[in-house]
Structure formats: structure tokens, C-alpha cells
Amino acid sequence: MNDGYGILPPTGTDQLPALRSQRREIMNLTAEIREVQARLASLDPSEFWSSCAQRAYRERVEELVHDLRAVVEYLNQAQDQIWRNICRLEAEE
Amino acid sequence: MSENPEAAHVGGLAVSLGGTTIVATDTVLALAEMLRYAQGRAGHWQASVERIRQLNPDGPLKLSTDDPGMTLLWAWVALGEVEQRSGDLAAQLVTAAEKYGWTEQMATQLAVLWSATVGHELGSLRLLALLVATGTVAKGALAWRVWNGLHDTETQAQNNQRLLTNPAAVVLARLLVSSLDDVAGGALGVPLVVDLLLGDSGFGLIGVSSTAVAVLAVARSRGFFQEGPVTVAPVGTPAVAQPPRGVVDLAAGIPKAVAGRPQVRIDKYGTTEHPSWAVYVGGTIDWNAAATDEPWDLTANVTAMAQQNAGSFEAVMQSMRAAGIGPDDPVVITGHSQGGLVATQVAAAGAFDVRAVATFGAPESRVPVPPGVATLTVEHTDDVITALGGASLINSDDRVTVRREAYASAPLPAGETLPAHHLDSYRETAQLIDASPETNLQYFRANVADVLGSEPGETVMWRGKRSAEGAPTH
Numbered sequence: 001m002n003d004g005y006g007i008l009p010p011t012g013t014d015q016l017p018a019l020r021s022q023r024r025e026i027m028n029l030t031a032e033i034r035e036v037q038a039r040l041a042s043l044d045p046s047e048f049w050s051s052c053a054q055r056a057y058r059e060r061v062e063e064l065v066h067d068l069r070a071v072v073e074y075l076n077q078a079q080d081q082i083w084r085n086i087c088r089l090e091a092e093e
Numbered sequence: 094m095s096e097n098p099e100a101a102h103v104g105g106l107a108v109s110l111g112g113t114t115i116v117a118t119d120t121v122l123a124l125a126e127m128l129r130y131a132q133g134r135a136g137h138w139q140a141s142v143e144r145i146r147q148l149n150p151d152g153p154l155k156l157s158t159d160d161p162g163m164t165l166l167w168a169w170v171a172l173g174e175v176e177q178r179s180g181d182l183a184a185q186l187v188t189a190a191e192k193y194g195w196t197e198q199m200a201t202q203l204a205v206l207w208s209a210t211v212g213h214e215l216g217s218l219r220l221l222a223l224l225v226a227t228g229t230v231a232k233g234a235l236a237w238r239v240w241n242g243l244h245d246t247e248t249q250a251q252n253n254q255r256l257l258t259n260p261a262a263v264v265l266a267r268l269l270v271s272s273l274d275d276v277a278g279g280a281l282g283v284p285l286v287v288d289l290l291l292g293d294s295g296f297g298l299i300g301v302s303s304t305a306v307a308v309l310a311v312a313r314s315r316g317f318f319q320e321g322p323v324t325v326a327p328v329g330t331p332a333v334a335q336p337p338r339g340v341v342d343l344a345a346g347i348p349k350a351v352a353g354r355p356q357v358r359i360d361k362y363g364t365t366e367h368p369s370w371a372v373y374v375g376g377t378i379d380w381n382a383a384a385t386d387e388p389w390d391l392t393a394n395v396t397a398m399a400q401q402n403a404g405s406f407e408a409v410m411q412s413m414r415a416a417g418i419g420p421d422d423p424v425v426i427t428g429h430s431q432g433g434l435v436a437t438q439v440a441a442a443g444a445f446d447v448r449a450v451a452t453f454g455a456p457e458s459r460v461p462v463p464p465g466v467a468t469l470t471v472e473h474t475d476d477v478i479t480a481l482g483g484a485s486l487i488n489s490d491d492r493v494t495v496r497r498e499a500y501a502s503a504p505l506p507a508g509e510t511l512p513a514h515h516l517d518s519y520r521e522t523a524q525l526i527d528a529s530p531e532t533n534l535q536y537f538r539a540n541v542a543d544v545l546g547s548e549p550g551e552t553v554m555w556r557g558k559r560s561a562e563g564a565p566t567h
Binding site (some may be wrong): 025068078088 | 124
């Protein structure tokens with residue numbers, strides 16, 4: 001039971017809604033990041049540049065896409081961790 | 094075909110401000126905009142991740158494998174990296190575009206200097222001086238050749254079309270026209286240093302306009318290029334007009350160059366007490382060297398390049414006064430080809446309160462548009478007519494130049510000698526301009542909208558006629 005003052009530790013029943021909300025928000029955030037990641041990946045400089053300038057630019061964009069992929073992986077891991085915590089708390093009840 | 098393979102952009106626009114300070118294609122700007130969007134979102138996502146981390150019922154951070162707090166912290170750090178990198182890349186794109194602009198400017202100046210030196214050397218040999226002195230004029234001859242190409246055989250016409258719709262040929266023509274005064278300088282024994290200082294590559298005190306003055310002097314002594322007084326009259330009845338919402342509407346308002354038809358359109362917007370005006374000026378109609386009653390002719394072209402009052406200029410000024418445009422009424426003026434040259438001269442004359450000028454396919458000119466007048470210059474790099482004024486090297490922060498190779502990939506249409514100069518071709522480019530996210534183009538559109546408002550107005554067509562003595566009529 002939560003005493004509202006942070007003196008007593010929260011119970012599993014108190015934690016479940018917060019965890020579910022946390023997980024839902026991560027899912028929404030992940031979807032948004034994936035959309036921008038796809039748009040960045042589709043940027044094609046071949047229409048206006050060629051040779052080394054085009055390759056260098058493409059490499060920088062690929063690094064960005066790679067970074068965003070790493071963010072999405074972290075968020076997926078966080079989701080899994082929250083999901084495991086939800087399952088554990090539900091089992092304890 | 095592009096002048097610079099590193100900057101090739103099929104069907105794209107190159108935008109420059111202040112002469113050639115910044116050159117950026119709309120594609121580059123769209124990419125930079127996307128990267129800045131990603132930068133902004135990454136900052137927003139970082140804040141979201143931090144908020145989600147704070148929702149953790151066990152507190153934001155607990156060092157255990159089941160705790161998502163640490164994982165979310167890593168996501169937060171990675172998003173910071175994305176924010177930084179996307180911002181840096183957007184800035185690098187713009188810097189690259191600026192460097193390209195600077196390089197292009199230097200290359201143009203060097204080319205003008207080189208052509209002036211070569212021209213001077215040729216002139217000092219007095220080989221080409223004869224051409225200049227006898228009035229075999231490069232500009233007139235080129236224009237003459239272009240338009241009489243229609244009378245050539247089909248194969249010759251196709252060859253002419255390919256040659257004249259070629260960016261390399263346009264650059265060459267620009268340098269040739271620019272160096273004609275240097276040829277004359279060399280022939281007259283003017284020292285090279287003095288010639289370069291006074292010419293296009295120096296102070297610009299002599300140049301294409303001096304050549305055109307010489308051409309007029311010789312040609313007029315032989316009965317060609319005779320200007321005369323002009324009269325103007327409204328044609329038809331006034332009609333309802335919608336104010337232009339962008340560059341497309343400005344280009345659409347220009348009258349087409351058709352013999353016997355009106356050459357000027359004048360729209361009135363605003364209120365009776367505070368009117369504002371849009372003036373549209375058409376291109377050259379008659380390409381004969383002998384002046385007729387048509388003021389939009391080759392005579393007016395050469396006269397305008399000599400920075401003298403051409404018949405077409407006089408006709409536009411008279412039409413504007415007759416329409417009731419007061420000296421303090423704000424005006425937006427637009428023109429195609431010779432109409433663009435005239436539009437620039439009207440703005441420079443200072444008789445009207447011109448707030449914005451848009452030119453399509455006009456020959457480059459050194460006519461100084463007053464500071465503060467928003468100027469949009471649209472040129473096709475494969476339109477040879479824009480080269481007939483030489484290389485102007487104008488440097489003004491109020492001037493935005495948009496360049497595009499009209500037939501970079503599209504096949505040349507049969508039966509048209511100069512397809513890249515055609516008004517319809519410039520209307521296509523106007524569509525790309527209105528679709529461009531480029532800030533300077535957006536400012537220009539906003540300027541026009543500020544002057545003309547959004548309420549409907551009234552349009553009247555005007556036709557000018559030259560009353561040259563004994564001139565044949567159209």
C-alpha cells in the first residue's frame with residue numbers, strides 16, 4: 001500500500017498501473033522513432049550529388065539511422081523488462 | 094548537361110542570393126530541413142524518455158537487471174547523439190552549398206577575366222575589330238540567327254536547336270558578348286590593364302552597354318534600329334483579376350508575345366484611396382533589324398541593352414501613367430525576355446514605387462535596381478537569350494536568382510528553335526519555385542502578397558505602337 005508520502009514502499013497493486021502506462025508510452029515513442037528512421041533511410045542524394053560527396057553524405061545518414069536503431073533496441077529492452085515486472089507482480093498477487 | 098557534375102540536379106533549382114553568395118538546390122534544402130526535423134524530434138524524444146523513466150515506480154534508477162531505468166538512460170544518451178549528429182549534418186549541407194556558390198562565383202569572374210584578355214588580344218590584332226566597326230553585331234547577329242533558324246532546313250534547324258539549347262553554348266555566348274568591348278578596346282590600342290579595369294571584370298564602366306551603343310550608332314547610320322515615339326491604348330474592357338498567390342501566377346499573368354496583341358497587362362488591387370498595382374510585360378515580338386510599328390522588337394532589345402529608352406520601355410511607362418498609377422502607389426512588375434529587361438529598367442527609373450520585380454529569361458543587365466526592391470531573376474541555363482546581356486556579376490542582397498536547366502532530361506520539342514526560352518517553359522519552372530521550401534523564395538512570395546493583398550481587383554490589357562516615320566505596320 002502506498003502511503004502517499006514515500007515512507008512505505010509501494011505494493012504490487014500500486015505499481016501495476018504505473019508500469020502499464022510506462023510500457024504504453026514506450027510503445028508509442030518507439031513507433032514515432034521508427035517512422036522518422038524510415039524517412040531518414042529513404043533520403044536519396046543521388047539526384048543532386050555524385051561520387052565522394054554523395055558517399056560521405058550517405059555514410060553520415062546511415063550513422064544516424066544506426067543510432068536510431070540502437071535507441072529502438074534500448075526501448076524494446078526496456079519494454080521487455082517492464083513486461084517481465086508486470087508478469088511477476090501479477091503472479092505475486 | 095550540367096556545368097558542374099558535383100552539383101548536377103536533374104530538373105532541380107539552383108537558388109542564389111546577392112549575386113552568387115549562396116547556391117543551394119531545393120533538394121539539398123529539403124534534405125537539410127528533414128535533418129533539422131530529426132534533430133528537433135530527437136530533443137523531444139529525449140524529454141519523453143526522461144519523463145517515462147521518472148514513471149518507474151521503484152524510482153528513476155535502480156541498478157538491477159530487471160530495472161528499465163538503466164536501459165532508458167542508455168536510450169536517452171543515444172538520442173542526444175542523434176540530436177547532435179543530425180544538427181551537424183544539416184549545417185554541413187548548407188555550408189557545402191555556400192562553398193559551391195563561392196566556387197561558382199570565382200569561376201565566373203575568372204572566365205570573364207580570361208575572355209576579356211583573349212578579346213583584347215584579338216582586338217589588338219585588329220582581326221575582329223573590323224566585325225565590330227562594320228556593325229556586324231554579335232548580339233543582333235546571334236538573335237537574327239536564332240530566329241531565322243526557323244527558315245533553315247529541318248536538319249539545320251535541329252542542329253541549331255541542339256546547339257542553342259546547350260548550357261555550355263550559353264556560357265560561351267555570355268563570355269563572347271562580355272568580351273566584345275575588350276575586342277574594341279584592343280583594336281583601339283587601349284592598354285590591357287586599363288581595359289580590364291574599366292570593363293566587366295573591373296568597375297563595369299564599359300561593357301555590353303558600350304558595345305550596344307556602338308552597334309546602334311553604326312546600325313542607325315545604315316537605317317536599322319531606328320527608334321521612334323510610341324503611343325499606347327487600352328485593349329478590350331476591364332475584367333476581374335485575382336491577385337497572384339505565387340510565382341506561378343506572376344508568370345501566368347505575362348502576355349504572350351503575339352504580333353498585333355497587347356504587350357502589357359496592368360492589374361489594380363487594394364482600395365481607391367490606397368491602390369496597389371501588378372504590371373506584366375511580354376517578350377520580344379518582332380526580331381527584324383528594321384524597326385516597324387511594333388515596339389517589342391529587336392530595335393528595342395538593342396536600345397535597352399545600350400541603357401537607352403527603348404520603345405517598349407516608353408510604352409510601359411506610358412501605359413502605367415495612363416492606367417492611373419501614382420508615383421507613391423506600390424507596384425509589382427513582372428516580365429519575360431525583353432519584358433524582364435524593361436521591368437528592371439522601370440524599377441531603376443524611380444518614377445514609380447516599385448516594390449518587387451520578377452524577370453523570366455531576361456538578358457542579364459547591369460541596370461541597378463534600387464536597394465530594398467525585392468528582385469527575383471529566373472534563368473534557364475540552356476536559354477541563350479539570357480546570355481545576350483553578357484555576364485552582369487550583379488551583387489545585391491535584394492536579388493534572388495533561380496537557375497534551372499529546362500531540358501536537362503526532357504527531349505527537345507520539334508519545331509521550336511529556343512524551347513528553353515519559351516514562356517511556357519518558364520511557367521513550369523515557376524511551379525518548382527512555388528513548391529520550393531527555400532527561405533528567400535518564400536520571402537519573395539510574401540513580399541508580393543504584402544503589396545497586392547488577397548482581394549480581387551481589375552485588369553486591363555494595353556498595346557503600344559511605334560510611330561516610326563515610314564515604318565512598316567504589323
